[in-house]
Amino acid sequence: MRFEFTRRQWLTVVVISIADFCNAICVALQAPFFPHEAELKGCSATEYGLVFGVFELVVFMISPFYGAHLNRLGPKLVFNAGILTTSSCAILFGFLDKVQGHIPFVTLAFTIRIIEAMGNAAFLTASFAIIAKEFPNNVATMFASLETFFGLGLIVGPMLGGALYSWGGYSLPFAVLGFALFCTAILCYVTLPKTSDDEDIKPTGPTMMSLLKIPGVLLAAISIISTSMSIGFLQATLEPHLRQFNFSPVILGLIFIINGGIYALSAPTWGWMCDHPSIKPKYVTALGHLFVTGAFLLVGPAPFIDMPTMLWVTIAGLVLHGLGIGSLLVSSFSDALGTAISSGLPNSIETYGLVSGMWTSTFALGAFIGPTVSGLLFDSIGFRSSTSFIVILHLCVMGVVLLFLCTCDRYKMEVSVSAGDLMQLDGTLDESVLIGDKFITPATRTKRLSYSSRRYGISVEQSRPPAMNSLIACSSFKNRRSPWSQRTPRYRPSYGSLDHRFRASLSVT
Template sequence: MSKFTRRQWLTLIVISIADFCNAICVSLQAPFYPQEAHKKGCSATEYGLVFGIFEFVVFLISPIYGQHLNKLGPKLMFNGGIYTTGICAILFGLLDKVEGHYPFIILSFVIRITEALGNAAFLTASFALIAKEFPQNVATTFASLETFFGLGLIVGPTVGGALYQVGGYTLPFAVMGSALFMSAILTAIVLPTHEDEEDREAIPSMLNALKIPGILLSAISIIVTSMSIGFLQATLEAHLRSFYLQPVILGLMFIINGGVYAIVAPGFGWLCDKCISPKVVTIIGTVLVAAGFCLIGPAPFIPVETQLWLTMLGLVLHGLGMAAQLVASFTDALRTSITHGFPNNLETFGLISGLWTSTFALGAFIGPSISGILFDFIGFRNSTMFVVVLHLFVGVLVTIFLCLAKTRSAYVEIKDEKDLDNSSYVKSLQQNSVTESMNSICSLANGISIEKSRPAGMNSLIACNSYKSQAWPKKEASSLTVGPYSYSYGAVNHRNGSATPNSYLQGVA
């Protein structure tokens, strides 16, 4: 971070402020909206759907935002999403003025759906901006933003409850909605503008992206992690009811895993950027979540009764695990998409951002629904095994993938020809190319270089071609699809069709 430019620091600061305020507005109504809805004659099913519809709309709309991010512009989508969320938060605070059961619940759905549209736009654009502005530190900066978002989710219900006691139902929404609106004005002034890229390549759809096994595994990891979060939100209070905890203590139980997540997420981001593969971090996360849920219950095979300290330890492990999985999954999906030929530009960032937001929302929608059903039929301790088995299964899948996948070149971002010239990685490729060219010569008499792995006809073409000195093995050039350069038979070319100067790619004639 010491090497960040002024522009990068300002971008990180304003997005962090917006993330924090947005998370507060999204989680604000949890402590007191159900009570207000009950006064209006709404059932638990009805106001429960008001919460659930939010995640479902985010799941549906995020891929669309991701596909059109470059056309609309990330800054426009980012600010539009914040404005929409802030206005909807203020309007949600006026629902207590609505009389009648059906007008109240219908307006609740309309406002909540509109708020979800804004929130999805904000999240998709923010993740894409991070990938664009911090190409060398995607995981670290993404994790830092998630820290502020996690803190907002923790602070939201607390601040909301305090303001509710002071000024009633409307005050918390008016205060925090206005704060989010002000942060949107700040981002409109400070946030950099990214011009639409004229020579855009055709971006595959999200469905095509999910056909890549590495991206599919990342998406599955996000879904199951989000499901584990929703699982506890719906059933943890009922599980702890036998302890007769005071409301303050019960509220603290709900923020243990979120607090741990907010603290350790940057650390896992640093590991993904600097030390180990994101998929290894994902495996670590699945084990931690599974271990945490074994203690929260505790699991049926652990011969002890439910104990508060054991539940708290399990929540700590869950916070560690979900931080590892969520941070690693976004980073891994982005890197995998680029190494499989997706262009290293804003459209790809938008596609992966939309994928992350959509899959997380899907898990947040499924998790509470399944946990409620399992809790009613088999109880909390037995139902936790569903989460344990699911995460261990994902961990096994990722482990098998790592064992069977072919070794790929490291993730390299090449921005311009100057970077390419100075890249030690390219210099090493140059040396390897020279070595392989020497080894492939089997007849000096006729001057023909023969490579066994290449078709005979191609050997003749290369031998007679004046550009044969630019021979670049395709298997070594795969990583150069990252950035503005791509490979073709016999040479490394710029995407606009102009040949790259071969002074640094000179082989052996």
């Protein structure tokens, strides 16, 4: 697969990758030392645990809103506002050690964390949508690249934060890393393309409910939830499980970054596979569920495996888990976006925003449920027995994915083309929308090479623009009278603030 990007595209991916890396660092940097600081202020484990958990809960609740209104607000505006909010909250979080009293400390910690989550959700939703629009033919690959930088940030954040904390106290890591993210926010504002969005803003368009009513998209959402649940499960209970080995904090920290490191390194490969025309993303999804199932059979190991807990087996399980979450998170985004467009949603920033918001929201939901469920199971039946929950969950979802591939995913989009759809503005017949052996003569076939998309079963013309490859080709892109053209704006690689025509209509009314 060749990557021939424009200067605009390279600039976009470099800037967003830097922002993703710095954002992940600021989100994760407080994990090693905030609990200790909170205990000095009289907080219980439940209280500072909720400070971490409320972040994911807010992201889950607010992301669909950003996704639904991304076109109206403008992806660049949402992106810049989100990263600026996250950096400001990271700096403010560093002043909590100056707060006296238990109640004021907890109240401010919750308030700052909630606002930070709102900014982080805005940043992630907008960045995914921008990447989807700028790279319509390499969505999975570029999404995976962003996830690689985000994953590296999650690894570096706690390590760098802990080092700065040891050197200069509580406030230093937040001041240094928060200021770095703030500078990144300024860089993004200056360098991201400033072209205003020229897509129509319609009073009614696709909604989150219309997106989730598509079976393939709903299945992708379930895969995301189950994947983030497996991540949260290990984050909450792996350390108590490994206490039997009496590891030092350094060794324990290295073990914790195995699955995240494998995920970050393998994500581009999974992205390349999902973008390959001969590989359906749902095949990659099914493989990912298989990896996660195998991981949780080994990491315990499972109670029905007659062997004690051994370090090398646990590490092998974490490696499998890293491969599994990489394939699942990358393929689910690519699959949800492609399935939504092939099911009739417009190939526009509105759909990109909805899918981005859905991905961010469902991941946060799983990240909130996972630690909660794992803690309850760990206290009641122990780590080895509780891993059966994730094993059964992923086996069930994998079975549904395979069933969908065998039954529901073999259809071809049936779109009727009326005579009115074939008439051009000058009254002549637009034969370019007629695709298939029934409409193309032998002479025309030699001039116009057609092929069938093996991923979604949609016949498209080789000569059509790349961004049209996932559209229903028999609704003419060129025919302005067709229903498709009336409700779907042309693809344009631009994004910005509020549409000028929308603002003009507001001023008139």
